[in-house]
Amino acid sequence: MGDPSNVERDIDLFGDEYVQGAPEVWKRLRSECPVAHTSRDGGGWLPTTYTDISSVAYDTDHFSSRDVGVAATPDGVGLLVAPPITSDPPFHTDARRILLPYFSPKAVEEMREVTRSIAVELLDAIDPSDTVDAAEEYARYLPVRVIGSMIGLPEEDCELFTQWAVDILQSHPDEFDRRTGGTKEILEYFATTIADRRRAPRDDLISKLQAATLPNGDPLTDKHVLGSCFLLLVAGIDTTWSSIASNLLHLATHGDDRRRLVAEPELIPTAVEEFLRAYSPVTMARVADEDTEIAGCPVMAGDKVFLPFGASNRDPEMFQDPDEIVIDRQENRHFAFGIGIHRCLGSNLARMELVVAMEEWLKRFPDFSLAEDSDVQWGGTQVRGPRSVPIRVG
Numbered sequence: 001m002g003d004p005s006n007v008e009r010d011i012d013l014f015g016d017e018y019v020q021g022a023p024e025v026w027k028r029l030r031s032e033c034p035v036a037h038t039s040r041d042g043g044g045w046l047p048t049t050y051t052d053i054s055s056v057a058y059d060t061d062h063f064s065s066r067d068v069g070v071a072a073t074p075d076g077v078g079l080l081v082a083p084p085i086t087s088d089p090p091f092h093t094d095a096r097r098i099l100l101p102y103f104s105p106k107a108v109e110e111m112r113e114v115t116r117s118i119a120v121e122l123l124d125a126i127d128p129s130d131t132v133d134a135a136e137e138y139a140r141y142l143p144v145r146v147i148g149s150m151i152g153l154p155e156e157d158c159e160l161f162t163q164w165a166v167d168i169l170q171s172h173p174d175e176f177d178r179r180t181g182g183t184k185e186i187l188e189y190f191a192t193t194i195a196d197r198r199r200a201p202r203d204d205l206i207s208k209l210q211a212a213t214l215p216n217g218d219p220l221t222d223k224h225v226l227g228s229c230f231l232l233l234v235a236g237i238d239t240t241w242s243s244i245a246s247n248l249l250h251l252a253t254h255g256d257d258r259r260r261l262v263a264e265p266e267l268i269p270t271a272v273e274e275f276l277r278a279y280s281p282v283t284m285a286r287v288a289d290e291d292t293e294i295a296g297c298p299v300m301a302g303d304k305v306f307l308p309f310g311a312s313n314r315d316p317e318m319f320q321d322p323d324e325i326v327i328d329r330q331e332n333r334h335f336a337f338g339i340g341i342h343r344c345l346g347s348n349l350a351r352m353e354l355v356v357a358m359e360e361w362l363k364r365f366p367d368f369s370l371a372e373d374s375d376v377q378w379g380g381t382q383v384r385g386p387r388s389v390p391i392r393v394g
Ligand code: HEM
Pocket: 057, 065, 068, 084, 085, 086, 096, 147, 231, 232, 233, 235, 236, 237, 239, 240, 243, 280, 281, 282, 284, 285, 309, 336, 337, 338, 339, 341, 342, 343, 344, 345, 346, 347, 349, 350
C-alpha cells in the first residue's frame, strides 16, 4: 500500500521536465511516490507502476472512459463521444466489435504495399543534400495518408487532418480554444462527408460503418459513425507519427543499432517492438465513478486518473534493465498499446506502418546521424514524441 501522505502534489504533466524527460520523472516517482498527484488543470492521479496502471485500466467498474483526454474538459463543455474509446461496458464491446474486422491482420496486410508506396513517395521528395527533418518530412505524413485512404478521405485533405490532430492532442491545457476549434472542424468535416456517403455510398470505411448494425439489429446512428471516424483519424495519425519519429531519432543517435538493422533488416520488427516499449507515446485518462483508492491513495468520485502506459514499460518489476534499449530484446510483452478492454484496435496497422517506414528509410538512407547542434524537443503529453528530428544523411 502506498502512503497517502507521501503524495507528490505538483507534477506538471505539461511542463518541460515531464514532456522532455517523462521516463526519468516516472523513475523518480516510482521510488518516491508511485501514485503521484497533480493539482493543476483540474487535477488528477498519476500511477507509475505496471501494477497500479493496470489495476485502473482493468477496473472498468470504478474507472470510466467517458473522458479519456489528459487535458481537462472545462465544466459545461459536453464530452466528445467517440466509440469505442469513450465507451464503457457493455456498449464498448459492441462498438469495438464493429471496427475490429477492418483492422485485422488480413485487412492490414492488404494495406502494406500502399503504405510502402507512400513511404517511397515521401522519400523521393526529400533532398538529402540538406538537413532532413525526419519527423516533419517523413513521419508526419505516412500515417495520415494510410488511415485517410482507409476511411475514404481525399489525399489533398491530409494536411488539414494532421493540423487538427496536432491541435487536439498536442495543445497545452491553456489552449482550450485551439483544442475545441480542431474538434469542431473535424466534426463538421465528417458530418458533411457522412451525409455525402448516405446519398452515394462508396467502398470505404464510412459507408461500411453506415451499413453496420448493432447486435440488436439497430443501425449505427450518424453520431456514432461520426465519433468513430473522428477517433480513427485522430488515433491513427499522431501516435504512429510520434513513434516513427522516435525510432528514427534513436537510430540517428545510436550508430551501432542503425548499422545492425541495415545489415539485418529481418530484425526490424523486433526492434520496432523495443522502440514501442521504450518510447511509448500514449497516455490516456479515466474518471473515477465512485470513491475508491489506488495503492492506498484515496481517489474521489469524479477524480481523473492518468494512465502513462510508457511508465509500465519502464517498470523494473516487469522488464529487466528497462532503461536499456535492446533492439533484439526477446521477452517483450510491452504495454505501448494499452492494457485491458481498450487495448489499441489499430495495433496491427501501427506495427505494419512502423516496420515499413523503417525498412524503406534504411534502404534509402542507410547512413545518417543527428544534425550537429540539434536541440530535439519532445512534445506531449497525451501523445509524446520528438516533434523535429534534424538529420544529416551520409
Ligand atoms: C504507435 C501507434 C499507436 C499507439 C502507441 C497506440 C496506443 C493506443 C493505446 C494506449 C490505446 C488504449 C486507450 C485506452 O486505454 O484508453 C489505444 C486505443 C485505440 N487505438 Fe491506438 N495506438 C496507435 C496507433 C493506432 C492506429 C494506427 C489506429 C487506427 C486508426 C489506432 C486506433 C485505436 C482505437 C480505435 C483505440 C480504441 C480502442 C478501444 O477503445 O477499444 N491506434 N491506442
